[in-house]
Amino acid sequence: MSEAFDAVEIISAKRDRNELSDLQIDWIVDAYTRGVVADEQISALLMAILLNGMNMREILRWTDAMINSGERMNWSSLGIPTVDKHSTGGVGDKITLPLAPLVAACGAAVPQLSGRGLGHTGGTLDKMESIPGWQASLSNEQMLKVLQDVGAVICAAGAGLAPADKKLYALRDVTGTVPAIPLIASSIMSKKIAEGTSALVLDVKTGSGAFMSDPEKAKELASVMVELGKRAGVNTRALVTAMDVPLGLTAGNALEVRESIEVLAGGGPADVVELTLILAREMLDAAKVSGKDPEVALKDGSAMDRWRKMVKAQGGDPDASLPTAKEKLVITAERSGTISSMDALKVGVSAWRLGAGRARQGETVQAGAGIEIHAKPGEKIVSGSALFTLHSDDSERFERAKQALEGAVSISEKGEVAERLPLVITKF
Numbered sequence: 001m002s003e004a005f006d007a008v009e010i011i012s013a014k015r016d017r018n019e020l021s022d023l024q025i026d027w028i029v030d031a032y033t034r035g036v037v038a039d040e041q042i043s044a045l046l047m048a049i050l051l052n053g054m055n056m057r058e059i060l061r062w063t064d065a066m067i068n069s070g071e072r073m074n075w076s077s078l079g080i081p082t083v084d085k086h087s088t089g090g091v092g093d094k095i096t097l098p099l100a101p102l103v104a105a106c107g108a109a110v111p112q113l114s115g116r117g118l119g120h121t122g123g124t125l126d127k128m129e130s131i132p133g134w135q136a137s138l139s140n141e142q143m144l145k146v147l148q149d150v151g152a153v154i155c156a157a158g159a160g161l162a163p164a165d166k167k168l169y170a171l172r173d174v175t176g177t178v179p180a181i182p183l184i185a186s187s188i189m190s191k192k193i194a195e196g197t198s199a200l201v202l203d204v205k206t207g208s209g210a211f212m213s214d215p216e217k218a219k220e221l222a223s224v225m226v227e228l229g230k231r232a233g234v235n236t237r238a239l240v241t242a243m244d245v246p247l248g249l250t251a252g253n254a255l256e257v258r259e260s261i262e263v264l265a266g267g268g269p270a271d272v273v274e275l276t277l278i279l280a281r282e283m284l285d286a287a288k289v290s291g292k293d294p295e296v297a298l299k300d301g302s303a304m305d306r307w308r309k310m311v312k313a314q315g316g317d318p319d320a321s322l323p324t325a326k327e328k329l330v331i332t333a334e335r336s337g338t339i340s341s342m343d344a345l346k347v348g349v350s351a352w353r354l355g356a357g358r359a360r361q362g363e364t365v366q367a368g369a370g371i372e373i374h375a376k377p378g379e380k381i382v383s384g385s386a387l388f389t390l391h392s393d394d395s396e397r398f399e400r401a402k403q404a405l406e407g408a409v410s411i412s413e414k415g416e417v418a419e420r421l422p423l424v425i426t427k428f
Helices: 007-015 022-034 039-052 054-066 096-105 124-128 138-148 163-174 180-196 215-233 253-264 270-286 295-299 302-313 344-356 395-406
Strands: 083-087 109-115 154-155 199-208 235-242 326-332 337-342 372-374 386-392 409-412 426-427
Touching: 007 022, 007 039, 007 124, 007 386, 022 039, 022 054, 022 096, 022 163, 039 163, 039 180, 054 163, 054 180, 054 215, 083 096, 083 180, 083 295, 096 124, 096 154, 096 253, 096 270, 096 295, 096 302, 109 124, 124 154, 124 253, 124 302, 138 302, 154 302, 163 180, 180 215, 199 215, 199 270, 215 235, 215 326, 215 426, 235 270, 253 270, 253 302, 295 302, 295 409, 326 395, 344 386, 344 395, 386 395
Parallel strands: 083 109, 083 199, 109 154, 199 235
Antiparallel strands: 235 426, 326 386, 337 409, 372 386
């Protein structure tokens, strides 16, 4: 059959800073999904979009075209409001794990479609897969059953959901076109809108450990995504939150699961608990659910009950021992004083080099690999005491992981602490 457009003319239009028409956008996304447009052609278009941008009309249409490449899910048979949370990712960001069962314990249903880690940012599915027996892939019918029985599900997006995004995402990663706001916003929102949730809370990270290290760029991304969600009829709001310092005291898959369980048991690091509660209240408000207060649900054990049910419903054993790495290496403080700063990116890269992350899609990760953080900015430390513990199955990984941590921590003998981003910078 003859095609409505020619890929080269669309590439040339964006290269020359022209707007793409609705029909051009519809065609190129569909033709690429069908395999009519080659990878090298769409790569050129992605680079042109990164360099020259898109206006709101173009981003809306691009997002719609990606949604229309696959199926749309519907949770109306549940009879209770659905709400999801999406984080743009960071270092030690395990918030989804305690958050989904917590919000379910407070009266909303949480269909949490999650992804895998790439580079220095961890992925929720990789973390959950460190639980023995737990399965990431569920059919739509299985998802619905878990939501009916438990109220929360964390699983992989099925192949039928925004298939155009799957192809484009893999290509962006290898062509240096990841940090384009139109492409990030349409990638995230096409999946979330197709997922069929009625409300959505976005956690847009900024600081050294985030995709969007510049807070102004993070705000721009947040506002674009909120606009896309609202125009699609999803009650959407966004929080721009800090990722200049790792979240919590662990970075790595099983290590973060252990920390999440501490939070569900009523303990855990203060910053993880605080952000989990902020996002839980935001999600319940967006879903118009006024049930139990999230703080109560953490303390009375109801969030932990949901966690255990959710893990079991996907084949996992909530009582099984989590995997631990074969080798450990303790890094100590070189002098006494107050920790004045800690660079999230360097900690994330180190955890990645230990085996906690992947350099390209499809690589396996080590469940037990990662970093424990023994002191954070504002805390005092004594020379020779533990600063980090590195975990890996391969001791030969320690050298490069240590190199990544060079300059990651500053210690002030005068007790000075570098200015940090507030946990929540702004809301949209």
